[in-house]
Amino acid sequence: MTDLETPLVRPSPIIPRWIVWSWLVFSFVGFLDATYLTVKHYTGGPINCSILNGCDKVATSSYAAVLGVPVALAGAVYYLFLFLLAVIYIDSSRARFFHLAVFTAFAGFLASLWFVYLQVFVLRALCLYCLFSAIDSTFLSLLGMVALRSKTKSDGYSDKEN
Amino acid sequence: METFTNQGSAQNQEDRISKAKRRQTVRRAAMWFGVFLVIGGAVFGVMKISRSTPGAGETASLVSAISSADWVKGDKEAKVIIVEYSDFQCPACGAYHPVLKRLSEEFGDKIGFVYRHFPLPQHTNARPAARAAEAAGRQGKFWEMHDIIFENQQEWSESQNGKNIFEKYAETLKLDMNRFKSDVDAKEISDKVSADFESGTKSGVNATPTFFLNGKAIANPGGYDGLRNAISQAIANNS
Numbered sequence: 060m061t062d063l064e065t066p067l068v069r070p071s072p073i074i075p076r077w078i079v080w081s082w083l084v085f086s087f088v089g090f091l092d093a094t095y096l097t098v099k100h101y102t103g104g105p106i107n108c109s110i111l112n113g114c115d116k117v118a119t120s121s122y123a124a125v126l127g128v129p130v131a132l133a134g135a136v137y138y139l140f141l142f143l144l145a146v147i148y149i150d151s152s153r154a155r156f157f158h159l160a161v162f163t164a165f166a167g168f169l170a171s172l173w174f175v176y177l178q179v180f181v182l183r184a185l186c187l188y189c190l191f192s193a194i195d196s197t198f199l200s201l202l203g204m205v206a207l208r209s210k211t212k213s214d215g216y217s218d219k220e221n
Numbered sequence: 222m223e224t225f226t227n228q229g230s231a232q233n234q235e236d237r238i239s240k241a242k243r244r245q246t247v248r249r250a251a252m253w254f255g256v257f258l259v260i261g262g263a264v265f266g267v268m269k270i271s272r273s274t275p276g277a278g279e280t281a282s283l284v285s286a287i288s289s290a291d292w293v294k295g296d297k298e299a300k301v302i303i304v305e306y307s308d309f310q311c312p313a314c315g316a317y318h319p320v321l322k323r324l325s326e327e328f329g330d331k332i333g334f335v336y337r338h339f340p341l342p343q344h345t346n347a348r349p350a351a352r353a354a355e356a357a358g359r360q361g362k363f364w365e366m367h368d369i370i371f372e373n374q375q376e377w378s379e380s381q382n383g384k385n386i387f388e389k390y391a392e393t394l395k396l397d398m399n400r401f402k403s404d405v406d407a408k409e410i411s412d413k414v415s416a417d418f419e420s421g422t423k424s425g426v427n428a429t430p431t432f433f434l435n436g437k438a439i440a441n442p443g444g445y446d447g448l449r450n451a452i453s454q455a456i457a458n459n460s
Contacts, residue, residue, distance in 0.1 A: 087263070090260075091263055091267055094267045108308055108311035108314070108428060109341070109427050109428035139260070142260075146252070
């Protein structure tokens with residue numbers, strides 16, 4: 060069962076429609092969030108300091124850029140990549156594209172864990188936009204896990220696995 | 222006869238397939254076009270929003286009038302009064318410091334610029350900085366201390382001993398150090414900082430810097446140009 064053959068044998072997508080659509084929504088929302096922070100990063104409009112929101116501290120910290128690349132920009136590219144992969148999957152109905160998106164999202168989830176750790180324990184300031192992104196990528200990972208499971212089921216592997 | 226019909230249907234089928242293929246190509250092109258339109262629109266929208274993001278509570282309006290306890294630069298009887306709620310440790314406030322300095326030099330006595338403390342809880346050195354400025358104020362050097370604190374924001378922001386750094390600044394201002402050290406810890410000074418914070422909260426301040434122009438919060442200060450325009454307009458309206 061190679062991914063290449065799958066769409067030929069089974070023209071209907073093997074990943075449930077609701078997962079693909081939710082994926083599009085979550086990755087798009089994440090893209091908006093990260094783009095907002097990226098624009099703020101480059102236009103240099105100082106992010107106000109507020110009682111609830113430690114964005115100023117987080118977004119101006121030394122952790123806000125890795126090797127000169129702002130984390131916000133990396134985030135925007137990451138979400139855009141996830142979004143486009145899902146569109147390519149819809150276009151081609153080749154599951155390998157969606158699976159690539161899922162594994163990228165897993166990596167993104169780990170990165171989110173690291174950034175939440177930095178905010179809570181190192182910077183001791185929370186940035187709402189950044190936390191929102193972490194929640195968003197958690198949802199994407201959960202969707203990804205469901206997508207992988209539904210794939211094994213429709214391939215008839217569920218019996219072997221259980 | 223049979224072969225003929227077969228040929229005919231084969232051609233029909235080919236036609237149908239090529240038509241379907243064409244339709245599919247059009248649909249795909251439309252989909253990708255739509256996708257890029259949505260992404261482009263989103264980026265454009267976000268850029269617009271992020272530029273007009275309100276600084277602080279748009280509906281905020283100043284509840285406490287300026288008093289003798291306030292630090293005023295320019296003329297406190299001026300027809301245009303700007304009140305800033307600020308946090309010495311907030312990078313955005315630091316970014317606005319040169320802007321306001323330039324504006325008060327430009328407008329001189331046509332405006333009164335009031336500085337009030339709004340030390341946010343997550344900025345651990347903000348309160349000590351506010352107290353140091355107030356203590357310097359007791360020796361007539363509030364604005365001098367205010368300037369040094371902002372100009373060297375990087376030096377003390379994350380420091381564990383902000384207090385020592387502020388004492389160093391007090392020395393460069395040639396303040397009476399014994400008096401400065403006791404004033405920094407004085408209860409009245411601490412109370413004054415708290416009173417500023419409370420009047421800010423009551424006025425709807427929830428972020429720094431928040432500016433009030435004649436009692437009304439400026440939703441989007443817009444840097445030097447934005448503030449300058451707002452002030453010029455207020456002066457024109459009040460003369």
